[in-house]
Amino acid sequence: xxxxxxxxxxxxxxxLTDTKIFCGCSTTFGAEPNSQTCPVCLGLPxxxxxxxxxxxxxxxxxxLATNCSITPxxxxxxKNYFYPDLPKGYQISQFEEPICQHGWLDIxxxxxxxxxxxxxxxxxxxxxxxxxxxxxxxxxxxxGVDLNRACTPLLEVVSEPDLRSSDEAVSYLKQxxxxxxWLGLCDGNMEEGSFRCDANVSVMPVGAEKYGTRAEIKNVNxxxxxxxxxxxxxxxxxxxxxxxxxxVQETRLYDPNSGKTRSMRSKEEAHDxxxxxxxxxxxxxxxxxxxxxxxxxxxxxxxxxxxxxxADLGLPEYDAQVLTASRGVADYFEAGVAAHxxxxxxxxxxxxxxxxxxxxxxxxxxxxxVTPGQLAELLKLIDKGTISGKIAKTVFDEMWRSGKSPxxxxxxxxxxxxxxxxxxxxxxxxxxxxxAGQVEEYRGGKEKVFGFFVGQVMKASKGKANPAVVNDLxxxxxxx
Amino acid sequence: xxxxxxxxxQLHGALKERKLSSVEATTxxxxxxxxxxxxxGSFITVTAEGALAAASAADRxxxxxxxxxxxxxxxxxxxxxxxxxIRTTCGSRILDSFIxxxxxxxxxxxxxxxxxxxxxxxxxxxxxxxxxxxxxxxxTRNPWDTTxxxxxxxxxxxxxxxxxQAVATLGTDTGGxxxxxxxxxxxxxxxxxxxxxxxxxxIAYASSLDQVGPLTRDVADCAAMMxxxxxxxxxxxxxxxxxxxxxxxxxxxxxxxxxxxxPKEYFIAGLDADVQKAMSEAIETYRRLGAEFxxxxxxxxxxxxxxxxxxxAAEASSNLARYDGVRFGHRAAADGLLDMYTKSRxxxxxxxxxxxxxxxxxxxxxxxxxxxxxxxxxxxxxxxNDFISAFADVDLMLTPVAPTPxxxxxxxxxxxxxxxxxxxxxxxxxxxxxxxxxxxxxxSADGLPIGMQLIGKPFGESTILRAGYAFxxxxxxHRRKAEIxxxx
Numbered sequence: 001x002x003x004x005x006x007x008x009x010x011x012x013x014x015x016l017t018d019t020k021i022f023c024g025c026s027t028t029f030g031a032e033p034n035s036q037t038c039p040v041c042l043g044l045p046x047x048x049x050x051x052x053x054x055x056x057x058x059x060x061x062x063x064l065a066t067n068c069s070i071t072p073x074x075x076x077x078x079k080n081y082f083y084p085d086l087p088k089g090y091q092i093s094q095f096e097e098p099i100c101q102h103g104w105l106d107i108x109x110x111x112x113x114x115x116x117x118x119x120x121x122x123x124x125x126x127x128x129x130x131x132x133x134x135x136x137x138x139x140x141x142x143x144g145v146d147l148n149r150a151c152t153p154l155l156e157v158v159s160e161p162d163l164r165s166s167d168e169a170v171s172y173l174k175q176x177x178x179x180x181x182w183l184g185l186c187d188g189n190m191e192e193g194s195f196r197c198d199a200n201v202s203v204m205p206v207g208a209e210k211y212g213t214r215a216e217i218k219n220v221n222x223x224x225x226x227x228x229x230x231x232x233x234x235x236x237x238x239x240x241x242x243x244x245x246x247x248v249q250e251t252r253l254y255d256p257n258s259g260k261t262r263s264m265r266s267k268e269e270a271h272d273x274x275x276x277x278x279x280x281x282x283x284x285x286x287x288x289x290x291x292x293x294x295x296x297x298x299x300x301x302x303x304x305x306x307x308x309x310x311a312d313l314g315l316p317e318y319d320a321q322v323l324t325a326s327r328g329v330a331d332y333f334e335a336g337v338a339a340h341x342x343x344x345x346x347x348x349x350x351x352x353x354x355x356x357x358x359x360x361x362x363x364x365x366x367x368x369x370v371t372p373g374q375l376a377e378l379l380k381l382i383d384k385g386t387i388s389g390k391i392a393k394t395v396f397d398e399m400w401r402s403g404k405s406p407x408x409x410x411x412x413x414x415x416x417x418x419x420x421x422x423x424x425x426x427x428x429x430x431x432x433x434x435x436a437g438q439v440e441e442y443r444g445g446k447e448k449v450f451g452f453f454v455g456q457v458m459k460a461s462k463g464k465a466n467p468a469v470v471n472d473l474x475x476x477x478x479x480x
Numbered sequence: 481x482x483x484x485x486x487x488x489x490q491l492h493g494a495l496k497e498r499k500l501s502s503v504e505a506t507t508x509x510x511x512x513x514x515x516x517x518x519x520x521g522s523f524i525t526v527t528a529e530g531a532l533a534a535a536s537a538a539d540r541x542x543x544x545x546x547x548x549x550x551x552x553x554x555x556x557x558x559x560x561x562x563x564x565x566i567r568t569t570c571g572s573r574i575l576d577s578f579i580x581x582x583x584x585x586x587x588x589x590x591x592x593x594x595x596x597x598x599x600x601x602x603x604x605x606x607x608x609x610x611x612x613x614x615x616x617x618x619x620t621r622n623p624w625d626t627t628x629x630x631x632x633x634x635x636x637x638x639x640x641x642x643x644x645q646a647v648a649t650l651g652t653d654t655g656g657x658x659x660x661x662x663x664x665x666x667x668x669x670x671x672x673x674x675x676x677x678x679x680x681x682x683i684a685y686a687s688s689l690d691q692v693g694p695l696t697r698d699v700a701d702c703a704a705m706m707x708x709x710x711x712x713x714x715x716x717x718x719x720x721x722x723x724x725x726x727x728x729x730x731x732x733x734x735x736x737x738x739x740x741x742x743p744k745e746y747f748i749a750g751l752d753a754d755v756q757k758a759m760s761e762a763i764e765t766y767r768r769l770g771a772e773f774x775x776x777x778x779x780x781x782x783x784x785x786x787x788x789x790x791x792x793a794a795e796a797s798s799n800l801a802r803y804d805g806v807r808f809g810h811r812a813a814a815d816g817l818l819d820m821y822t823k824s825r826x827x828x829x830x831x832x833x834x835x836x837x838x839x840x841x842x843x844x845x846x847x848x849x850x851x852x853x854x855x856x857x858x859x860x861x862x863x864x865n866d867f868i869s870a871f872a873d874v875d876l877m878l879t880p881v882a883p884t885p886x887x888x889x890x891x892x893x894x895x896x897x898x899x900x901x902x903x904x905x906x907x908x909x910x911x912x913x914x915x916x917x918x919x920x921x922x923x924s925a926d927g928l929p930i931g932m933q934l935i936g937k938p939f940g941e942s943t944i945l946r947a948g949y950a951f952x953x954x955x956x957x958h959r960r961k962a963e964i965x966x967x968x
Contacts, residue, residue: 039582043802045570046562046584046681048716078798080844082821089801145806274844276853279688279795281717 002206003241005234006214007169007199008161011176012154013186014127014194015058021126021153022049022092029192033132033146041151043087048280051076055153056099056284058185059124060294062155063100065179065301066119070291074099076124076281080274084145085129093156095275098123099284105179106303107171117172118160127152155185161200161211166230170223173197178302182327190221197226201233202247212237213247217261220254229254233261305330313343322351328365332372339376342383349375353396370399378406386410387417391463419466421473424457427465428477431456442478450474483508484644485961488553488701491647495542495552502542502552506535506596509554513598513645516964521620522640524559525567526599534596541594549704551594556646558637559600560607561587561692562681566597570683571605571615571633574803574810574828584681585716586650586692586709593708598646601636605830606800607657607685609633610902613893614832621889622664623962624928628886631661637695638665642929642962648696648705652682654689655788656881656906659918662695663881663931666920666960668702668948669695671906673938674913675720678713684799686792687718689910698958699919699949703727706941725942731949736770738947741874745781746905752884758922758930759880765954766878771947774874778866783859784908785900789836790843790856791911796833797840803828835896860911867912867935876944877935879905881918885928909935917944920957929957 020027023040039047063070077095103119129147157176163169177195181188188195202214217233220226232254237247251270252261300308302324309320309330323333329350336346354375358368378395381387387395387410398409410416418424431453432439442449457470483505486494494500510528517523531554538552557563560570562580569575583591591597604614612620612635620635622628623643630639634651638661641649651658653671662669670693677692684690694705707728712721747759763773805811805824812823829837843852870877882902892899909916914936921932932951936944952958 042807044562044580044582044808045568045575045578045683045802046580046679048680048718050715050717080798080801082801082804084804084806084817087802087807089804090798272846274798274841274846274849276794276798276844276849279686279718280684 001242003203003234003238004206004208005164005230006161006202006204006211007163007165007230009159009163009169009173010198010200011157011173012196012198013062013157013180015055015153015155015185016187017052017054017058017153019052019054020151021052021055021124022151025151027152031148033144033148036148037150041087042147043089049092049278051281051284052153055124056286057294058153059099059122059155060286060291061183061298062157062180062185063103063122064291064295064298065183066100066103066105066122066157066176068100068103068119068122070286071097071099071101072286073097074284074286076278076284077275078278081271083128084143085131085147085150087129087147087150091126091128092278092281093125094123099286105172105175107168107175109167109171115162115168117162117168120158120160122155122157125154125156126150127154161202166227166234169199169230170227173226174223178326182302183299184327190223193219193221196221199226199230199233201230201237203234203237203241213249215247215249215261216251217254218251218264225254225256228256228259229261232259236261299327302327302330309333309343313337315343315347319344319347319351323347326365332365332368335372336375339373340379342379345379346375349379353393357400369403370396374399374405381406381410385417385419385466387415388463388467391415391417415464417466418461418464419469421469424461424465424469424473425477427457427460428453428470428473431460432477439478443480450478453478482644484512486647487697488549488647488704491553492547492549496547498542502535502538502554502596503532505552506531506554506598509598509646512643516623516643516645519621519626519964520623520639520643520645521618522602522636522643522645523556523599524569524571524602524615524617524636527566527597530566531596531598534591538594538596546594548593550590550708552596553594553647554596554598555590555648555650556598556601556637556640557587557650558603558634558652560603560652560683561600561650562683563587563597563600566600568600568683569617570607571603571617572828572830572833573616574825576616576810578809580681582681585678585713586682588681589709589711590650601634601640601649601651603636603651604633604657605833606683606796607633607652607654607690608796608832608836610656610660610899611887611889611892612636612639612661613889614830616830619889622886622928623964624666625886625926626964628888628928629664631664631882631886633657633661634669634695635661638662638667638669641665641667641695641697643964644961648694648701650692650705650709651695652685652690652692653906653910654685654691654792655910656903658693658695659881659906659916659931659933660903662918663933664886664929666929666931666957666962667695667697668699668920668958669693669918670702670706670941670945671909671916672706672710672941673720673915673936674910675718676915676939676941677709678711678716678719680713680715684795686795687799688795689788689792691910699917699945699952700728700731702917702948703731703945706945710941720939722939727942727945730942730946733946734769735766735947735950738771738876738943739774739874740766740771740947741774741776741870741877743776743778743781743870743877743879745778746879750883751880752924754922754924755880755882755884755930759878759932762878762921762932762951765951766947769950769954776870776874776877778863778870778908780859780862780866781904781908784863784911785904787856787859787863787911788903788907789839789900790852791860793836793840794843794853794856795840797837797844800829800833800837832896863908863911864913867908867914871937876937876940876947879933879935881905881931881933885924885926885930905933909933914938915941915944917948919948919952920960921951921955922957923960
């Protein structure tokens, strides 16, 4: 039998606010354990939460960018369970009436039609602290609790079960990742857990209407692992059914070392979270003015920018896609185009030399040592014929290293292109004299030898000879 | 006049005129506490040393010409208010050694005006009770009859005022916990409108119902204390940002022309005869003062107690989850995490608290949530609407505070349902979120105080205080003092 996987994703997005969602403590990562805490995030008796307005603004932006409607009166709820990293014994989250509802993202796999993936809801919640084993607790084998992360703001983005393959899931996830980082809502760091994903996976016979029983795979922390975990889980469920078994509703954990998922807790062991509206927080009322103000503050989104790069700047789809991979890259590109004018040339350099340089050095575009203005100056030198494209790469390396302007590098190192026909003719004459055999071959009809002569001339000029001039003069002379 | 018999206003006059120092007044109160505490048991913690230091500081302020109404006044507060560096138990064993690192906003407001803290007052555990019998730190006895309960949960706050162990006190009221003990102990108690006083730093029982308020010797003191603690607090999202009136300034305006509602559901058959008589006399007094009476109805009153015990217990089950032995409070020796949770909570909480945690957990459970919690919220809305309708016709309402005067210690201790019914007239006010004042309105044949409840519109504290003051000026009930006889 053929099986159809059905997948829905729940993504936790840690927000880049300076302070926590319900108190004024800092959200900075990596501080001394429990140093960024106060009565509120420690869950001390008598402490009360106060909503950080910035979190609401971030949530509205995420909602608008994913085509959600913004709930005019949303409610915070308590999710009750006991765990030592959860100071109050409940997590403040949203249950009924989350801030964003009914959104969607369009994904497109190579060679396929675009597909719309529904977003059920986006809600705000606080993160828990974390347990530290054998460090905080002094002697013995006890465990400690570090509550620096407690009360850090999260968005949970819940998709509809509209995804039908691991590739679709990854595509959706990447697009969501691109949007939240593009908007500056999240640093997107999956390894550190700033952007983490739970996948609900089930299978059903192809053509069936009723979904199979689903398993939830917890906390998968890279795009690669998401793909692997989903594929493993699909196959596990198919094998189970084929062997006459039944899939049980449960929570499973993905182990990246083995590439397998394993059972964490069954439905019977699942918590009854006893959600109810948090009486310490009043309903969050968001009027249309607030929504419109947020909408007007939204930057151009990746999809829109890609379309504009294609329509207005004439970029091919592939280039437009690569150049909108992040907002930083797109901004860099546009600054370069503004300073230079030739979108294709600027784009090629970003996709080529700049990307290579950044990757080799493990840098982001924000830390690129060559500014868009400097790149434009370099391209102008090529346009003017001052240097060749080949020499430009040498100049670029030096710009990267020293931060100097291209003009000064060209001047200091004497890299100005030689277009003086007299000087080039002299070189050509010497080379033809030294290679009389090849001259004969060319004249005998073996035109391939032409490339040999170009190479020799460029080599003798140390790359500085203007290739166009070399071509013209060589042709004339060889044809004699 | 004994120093310990003075009201805030009397003591303030003496301090201002330098007839008395705060240290003298505080010493007199501490002596009084020592003398009668064995019979009464109002306090969980007496902070004698801190009180004398604060009194000295107040005397220096007064010497420098800063004599605010509360400067140098010795007060005590319920042990539900967090006090930085001073043990705060909430009447529970689970917090028997908890020293908070911060203070409640309401206490900070009093402290900043120079008030002196005598100590922390006894209460029902986590404010769950109507008799002070659920405290883990021993019962509190009614100063008018030490075989009787003082009421609860702010029983210590009421008994301390009645026994003249503090000039005034703070309590909290979730279902009647200020008004009912005030009534049983013959003092004045105000439950303000929800959102009027900050709940920050007050240990939560039922967050949507809890409210902080004063207990005092008379209405003028009550107005002064209320003015001191009221106001918006950015740390409490449910506090309301609306100006605080000068409650004292309008006390003298009388009740002529005021319309007072008499909700028929509160004057039921079975109401104690002495209580009924006190209410009838109070109505006569108000008529004489020029008020007009209107019969009104609060038709959903009979559902209030059931509604309250679902909502309050549901919220409590969640609010009390933080007492898990992990970060503070009692931690039992245990083998593993689940064992630690189970033992710490089993040992730390008393039976009434456990009863309400179980009730609340059940009401919120999957499959029961709609039938209990959601239904209770709907009834709560109906009860609120009852009040809105009634207040369309009247300025305030007059009712008894409790169906009977103070009952005997142990009388209802084994019958929680009977105990719950003693709050039948106070609970609807919390569900509606409005304000109500309890003031002395007479005595039973046995000499037990009987209180009258004046229910105001939301943020209508000025009106009920003014009506209470007019009644107080026309009667002598508040002048009677409990004679405390030494235990033989």
